[in-house]
Amino acid sequence: xxxxxxxxxGPWGERHLLGLERLSAEQLTTVLDLxxxxxxxxxxxxxxxxxxxxxxVANLFFENSTRTRTxxxxxxxxxxxxxxxxxxxxxxxxxxxxxxxxxLTIEAMGVDMVVCRHRTPGAPHLLARHLKASVLNAGDGxxxxxxxGLLDIYTIRxxxxxxxxxxxxxxxxxxxxxxARSNIHGLVKLGARVxxxxxxxxxxxxxxxxxxxxAYSLDDILPEVDCVNLLRVQFERQRGAFxxxxxxxxxxxxxxxxxxxxxxxDLLVLAPGPINRGVELTPDVADGPHSLILNQxxxxxxxxxACLTLLTQERRRLQGGEA
Amino acid sequence: xxxxxIRGGRVIDPANGIDAIADVxxxxxxxxxxxxxxxxxxxxxxxxxxxxxNASGKIVCPGFIDTHVSLREPGYEEDESTAxxxxxxxxxGFTTIAAQSDTxxxxxxxxxxxxxxxxxxxxxNCRVYPLGAVTKESKGExxxxxxxxxxxxxxxxxxxxxxxxNSEVMRRALEYTRMFNRPILHFAMVPELSEGGVIHEGFQAxxxxxxxxxxxxxxIMTGRDIALAELTGGRVHLMCVTTADSVERIRRAQAAGxxxxxxxxxxxxxxxxxVMDSFDTMYKCNPPLRSAEHVQALIAGLKxxxxxxxxxxxxxxxxxxxxVELDIAxxxxxxxxxxxxxxxxxxxxxxxxxxxxxxxxxTVGPAAVLGLKHxxxxxxxxxxxxxxxxxxxxxxKASEFRSRSRNTPFDGKVFTGRVIMTLVDGEIRYQKGx
Numbered sequence: 001x002x003x004x005x006x007x008x009x010g011p012w013g014e015r016h017l018l019g020l021e022r023l024s025a026e027q028l029t030t031v032l033d034l035x036x037x038x039x040x041x042x043x044x045x046x047x048x049x050x051x052x053x054x055x056x057v058a059n060l061f062f063e064n065s066t067r068t069r070t071x072x073x074x075x076x077x078x079x080x081x082x083x084x085x086x087x088x089x090x091x092x093x094x095x096x097x098x099x100x101x102x103x104l105t106i107e108a109m110g111v112d113m114v115v116c117r118h119r120t121p122g123a124p125h126l127l128a129r130h131l132k133a134s135v136l137n138a139g140d141g142x143x144x145x146x147x148x149g150l151l152d153i154y155t156i157r158x159x160x161x162x163x164x165x166x167x168x169x170x171x172x173x174x175x176x177x178x179x180a181r182s183n184i185h186g187l188v189k190l191g192a193r194v195x196x197x198x199x200x201x202x203x204x205x206x207x208x209x210x211x212x213x214x215a216y217s218l219d220d221i222l223p224e225v226d227c228v229n230l231l232r233v234q235f236e237r238q239r240g241a242f243x244x245x246x247x248x249x250x251x252x253x254x255x256x257x258x259x260x261x262x263x264x265x266d267l268l269v270l271a272p273g274p275i276n277r278g279v280e281l282t283p284d285v286a287d288g289p290h291s292l293i294l295n296q297x298x299x300x301x302x303x304x305x306a307c308l309t310l311l312t313q314e315r316r317r318l319q320g321g322e323a
Numbered sequence: 324x325x326x327x328x329i330r331g332g333r334v335i336d337p338a339n340g341i342d343a344i345a346d347v348x349x350x351x352x353x354x355x356x357x358x359x360x361x362x363x364x365x366x367x368x369x370x371x372x373x374x375x376x377n378a379s380g381k382i383v384c385p386g387f388i389d390t391h392v393s394l395r396e397p398g399y400e401e402d403e404s405t406a407x408x409x410x411x412x413x414x415x416g417f418t419t420i421a422a423q424s425d426t427x428x429x430x431x432x433x434x435x436x437x438x439x440x441x442x443x444x445x446x447x448n449c450r451v452y453p454l455g456a457v458t459k460e461s462k463g464e465x466x467x468x469x470x471x472x473x474x475x476x477x478x479x480x481x482x483x484x485x486x487x488x489n490s491e492v493m494r495r496a497l498e499y500t501r502m503f504n505r506p507i508l509h510f511a512m513v514p515e516l517s518e519g520g521v522i523h524e525g526f527q528a529x530x531x532x533x534x535x536x537x538x539x540x541x542x543i544m545t546g547r548d549i550a551l552a553e554l555t556g557g558r559v560h561l562m563c564v565t566t567a568d569s570v571e572r573i574r575r576a577q578a579a580g581x582x583x584x585x586x587x588x589x590x591x592x593x594x595x596x597x598v599m600d601s602f603d604t605m606y607k608c609n610p611p612l613r614s615a616e617h618v619q620a621l622i623a624g625l626k627x628x629x630x631x632x633x634x635x636x637x638x639x640x641x642x643x644x645x646x647v648e649l650d651i652a653x654x655x656x657x658x659x660x661x662x663x664x665x666x667x668x669x670x671x672x673x674x675x676x677x678x679x680x681x682x683x684x685x686t687v688g689p690a691a692v693l694g695l696k697h698x699x700x701x702x703x704x705x706x707x708x709x710x711x712x713x714x715x716x717x718x719x720k721a722s723e724f725r726s727r728s729r730n731t732p733f734d735g736k737v738f739t740g741r742v743i744m745t746l747v748d749g750e751i752r753y754q755k756g757x
Contacts, residue, residue: 021530098647120648121532122602141650143532178532204529 010034012310015318016128016135019144020185028186032154034306035299042078045301050080055312058111059085060103060127061138062118067273067297068138068148072115075304084111103127113311116140134311142176142234147307148272149182151300153190155292156227158299159268164191167224169215171253172231172280173202173242179231179272184210195221198231198253201242218253219262227268230255230280246279255281260290268292325374326350327749329708331360332378336385337683338699347383349706352749356702376744376751378710384682385698386418386707386745388689390586391454391481391508391562392637392659396442398427403639403727405439408659409448411726413753415635415659416685416742418707419450419697421508424461425483431456431467436475449747450707452478452693457496457507461485466496473503478693481508481562484609484654488514490547497557506558506584506692511548511569512610516540521650523596523611531600533649536611538566545569549576552583560692561585563636565610567620574629584692586632587621589665590656590732598732604645605732608638609654622675631688633666633681635659639728657728661719663711664738671740678713706749715741 010030020028042049057076059069069085076083086106103114113134116124121143128135139145157163168187174180174196187194188211196203197215208214215221222228233249243249250256255269269281269290277283286293327349334345334357341357348355363370392412395403403411405422412420422439424430430439436453443451455472459465461482469480480500487493487509500507517540522528524535545561549572552559564570564585576583594612606612624630638655645652658665666685670676676684690698697707716739721729745753 098643100646118648120650122649125602126648141532142534175529181530181532206526206529209526210530 012314014311015314016124017146017307017311018124018128018135018137020146020149020182021144023185023189025189028150028153028190031150031303031306031310032157034309035150035154035302036158038302038305045078045298045305048078048080051309052076052079052081052312055081055112056110057081057083057113057115057308058106059083060106060114060116061085061087062099062116062123063139065117065139068117071297071300072138072304075301076308078301079305079308081308084109099123100126100130103131107131107133112315113308134315136307136311139178141178143178144182145178146182147300147304148179149186150307151296151303152179152183152229152270152272153186154299154303155270155296156268158295159292160226163187166226167193167195168227168229169195169197169218169221169225170229170231171197171218171255173234174198174207174231175202175204176234177231183229184212188212195225197221199243199249218259222259222263225267226264227270228255228263229270229272230275232272232274233276233279250279254279255285257282257284260285260288270296272296325352325749326372327374327376327706329376329378329383329710332381332383332710334383334700335679335682336700337679338385338687339701341700342679347700347708349708349746349749352706354700354702354704354706357700376710380712380714381743382678382711382713384709384711385686385700386449386709386747387416387685388419388693388695388698389417389637389659390421390560390632390634390689390692391423391483392420392635393423393425393483393639393655394439394451395639396426397438401641405442405451406446406448407725407727408637408639409443409446409451411637411659411724412449413745413747414725414742415662416709416711416745417449417659418709418745418747419452419695421452421454421478421693423483424454424456424481429456429461430454430477431459431461431472433468433471433475436472436477440476448752450697452476454479454481454508456480457482457487458492463487463489463492466492466499469496469499470503473505477505478695479506479508479560482510484510486510486512486514486544490551493548494551494555497551497555497559501555501557504694506560506694508560508562509548510562511541511544513540513543516543521607521611522599523613525596525614527596527599527614531602533599538568538613538617541566541610542568542572545572549573549581549583552576553579553581556582558582562634563588563591563610564624564630565591565613565617565621567617570620570624570629574624574627577629584632585630586634586689586692587625587630588634588636588658589662589669590658592618592621592625593665593669594732602649603732604647604649604652605656605730607649607652607654608636608656622670625670625684626676626680631684632692633662633684634689635662638730639726640730641728645730655730656732657724657726657730660724660726661731661733661738663742664717664719664740665733667713667740668738706746708746709742710744711740712743713740715739715743717741
């Protein structure tokens with residue numbers, strides 16, 4: 001299979017993937033369709049293709065993440081790309097070298113694509129302004145995490161065949177969640193009804209301007225919901241106490257067997273992970289029949305393969321159409 | 324005996340209610356007279372030894388005054404020095420500035436204040452009056468040696484961007500400075516509410532995942548400062564007002580006769596937090612750029628005089644300091660050289676203020692805050708004069724700044740209206756292109 005002759009070709013035209021906010025419904029669908037193609041073509045991500053042969057992908061992680069980095073590395077290698085991992089301390093101040101200098105150094109080694117995770121919102125945007133390589137945002141602070149949003153949406157679409165008309169609840173720490181923001185942008189554009197639910201301290205009230213509804217009671221909305229996405233409580237991003245105690249949080253917003261029984265019979269349970277068992281959800285829910293948590297991990301690989309492919313395709317197009 | 328004639332310009336002197344085409348005569352560094360435009364054929368005038376500056380089509384006004392400028396010397400010479408900062412001030416049309424106390428070490432003692440004056444004398448650019456710190460090392464704990472700072476030339480007191488958060492300390496400071504009839508220039512911000520914030524708290528902060536600084540952080544402290552000014556009879560000047568509610572609180576306090584004044588920056592008048600989706604550190608300033616409804620309230624406050632001064636809030640920062648991630652980049656805009664152009668775009672072009680009103684906020688307004696006699700073209704005053712070409716279209720080139728720093732969000736942007744000449748004591752200290 002050659003890159004400029006993919007079986008799926010919807011609109012794309014993006015050199016970088018910095019967030020889902022700037023993507024249209026059509027562009028989102030292009031990614032999801034290509035991920036679906038890869039699902040079949042690689043037997044669920046287990047077979048290798050050589051679509052990205054010769055492409056060098058650098059994982060530039062300024063914040064700890066084992067699962068996202070591993071997923072990106074695997075996705076790149078499944079498509080035949082070479083990967084280099086660069087893990088740095090989170091603050092450029094502590095390193096004595098600026099973030100941009102670090103990235104330029106990596107790029108000078110002949111890198112085509114930079115997958116960047118950073119604790120500062122906008123850090124990948126800064127890279128995109130300075131690098132010739134394509135930049136893929138793998139999570140920028142509390143801003144966006146586009147591939148996580150895409151894999152969540154892909155998981156829902158695969159389970160239900162559609163996004164439009166579904167009601168999705170994002171539950172938990174909305175304020176500090178990049179996953180929430182990417183999910184919101186993607187789901188709203190694809191026609192879902194999105195409810196954000198959590199403690200009032202963790203839901204900025206102006207988030208309604210992003211086209212979502214706010215609910216403070218999980219029990220109230222549960223009967224209407226097709227999918228709950230249980231966001232991890234971001235203990236590390238919170239300054240001060242946003243809720244009185246973990247038992248109180250679990251009591252009000254935790255997903256347990258009791259709540260599963262009160263929800264729709266085909267309720268989907270997603271959690272971006274790593275999950276705090278006993279906080280966002282109880283073990284019986286995590287391991288139960290409604291849970292798609294492990295499917296999300298597999299789908300993450302497919303969605304990332306799709307993103308890497310589309311970015312490389314665009315990059316080659318801009319460079320003047322290399323076969 | 325030296326004599327200059329600034330001829331045929333539109334002379335705007337708000338303090339004296341003048342806005343007319345006229346000649347400004349300068350004799351031995353002082354304003355001699357403002358007359359109708361005279362011709363060289365007029366035989367009653369001795370034209371010998373008169374240097375003529377043609378100001379036809381230009382605006383001639385008193386030199387601008389800035390209530391707080393960060394000159395960064397000593398301690399942060401990588402950002403600015405007294406010489407470069409005052410040269411930048413002249414290029415911006417400023418003939419008098421108050422130097423902020425946020426040097427290293429802080430200007431919290433007499434010798435530190437005297438050093439500022441000495442460096443300004445050496446630079447021989449614009450007039451510089453030091454601000455002394457309110458508290459030792461600006462830590463907000465113990466009063467600085469305010470009396471000795473006055474002896475060292477301190478014109479007012481300020482802990483720069485460090486709020487005096489402890490109300491008891493602020494109360495004593497207002498009582499104590501009253502003895503010397505000097506204002507406290509305070510940065511009204513509740514630290515617990517602003518800590519870690521990088522952007523105005525509102526939809527943009529939510530959308531971009533950036534930690535917000537709520538308007539209430541400024542409003543609460545503004546309210547406290549007003550209450551303490553009323554309690555003590557001290558004089559408080561609120562620096563960089565950015566919120567609608569603060570403007571309204573100040574307006575009501577002034578109506579009640581409380582000694583409170585306030586200033587605003589040009590960038591808070593032109594820009595809103597919507598620019599932050601560029602994640603560009605050049606826009607990061609403290610207080611943050613607010614939303615459009617706050618901007619409207621600031622303009623209304625400026626129009627009715629609630630905000631009596633415009634300040635560049637000049638915060639020069641070395642190039643590399645801004646070339647980092649948004650959350651660790653320091654706050655501040657290097658703004659004194661672009662102040663007029665930005666004000667024209669924000670205030671004159673949309674018709675919010677007249678030229679006379681704008682110039683008043685840059686001259687008599689800040690002069691009153693600092694208790695200075697400058698800022699007028701009254702006969703006998705030192706001839707501090709700024710000449711503006713109101714029609715010149717120009718592109719900001721940060722690389723050509725006289726400031727040592729380049730941290731401006733306006734680089735490459737096109738503006739109309741430019742300072743073309745600045746005189747201090749009747750001497751040309753800045754001339755565009757020279």
